[in-house]
Amino acid sequence: MNISGRDRASAGRGLRRNLRRVTAILTGALLLALTAVTLVDVLGRYFFNSPLSGGSELTELLVMAVVFAGLPAICLDDGHITVDLFTGHLRGAAHVAQTTVARLVVAIMLALIAVEMWQHGDRLASYGETTIYLRFPLGPVAWLAAAICGASALIVLFLALTRAPRGRPEEF
Numbered sequence: 111m112n113i114s115g116r117d118r119a120s121a122g123r124g125l126r127r128n129l130r131r132v133t134a135i136l137t138g139a140l141l142l143a144l145t146a147v148t149l150v151d152v153l154g155r156y157f158f159n160s161p162l163s164g165g166s167e168l169t170e171l172l173v174m175a176v177v178f179a180g181l182p183a184i185c186l187d188d189g190h191i192t193v194d195l196f197t198g199h200l201r202g203a204a205h206v207a208q209t210t211v212a213r214l215v216v217a218i219m220l221a222l223i224a225v226e227m228w229q230h231g232d233r234l235a236s237y238g239e240t241t242i243y244l245r246f247p248l249g250p251v252a253w254l255a256a257a258i259c260g261a262s263a264l265i266v267l268f269l270a271l272t273r274a275p276r277g278r279p280e281e282f
């Protein structure tokens with residue numbers, strides 16, 4: 111069975127769209143939770159002189175979750191911060207080469223971050239490190255962030271190796 115380039119491109123767009131949708135729903139739910147925690151904490155602090163117990167820890171964990179939950183979608187869209195003073199004028203093969211090299215660099219950096227984060231999670235778990243108030247274990251948090259970072263590295267590597275066109279968020 112021979113799959114045409116058009117069929118592969120269509121499947122790639124579908125995969126991007128579905129992964130974006132999942133990350134958008136997850137990130138949106140996390141942002142709503144963050145908003146709720148902040149609202150309850152502020153209302154409790156100013157109107158009842160009783161802030162939300164562990165509110166600052168929940169806020170920190172939810173901010174971290176929002177950042178890492180959105181990372182795969184950012185990688186799919188080539189949405190990393192870039193400065194294209196010179197590369198904005200590239201066309202054809204030069205543009206493809208620049209995109210591929212940039213993706214490879216991003217994939218390597220994300221992989222290195224994932225490895226370091228995993229090792230940090232190992233250290234946190236070996237110490238039995240938890241949050242101060244809620245006693246939430248921090249090792250698994252670092253491992254989850256490392257896994258998401260590693261998955262994002264694989265996404266970017268796949269995009270680089272297949273020379274997929276740059277993602278566009280408006281395809282969502």
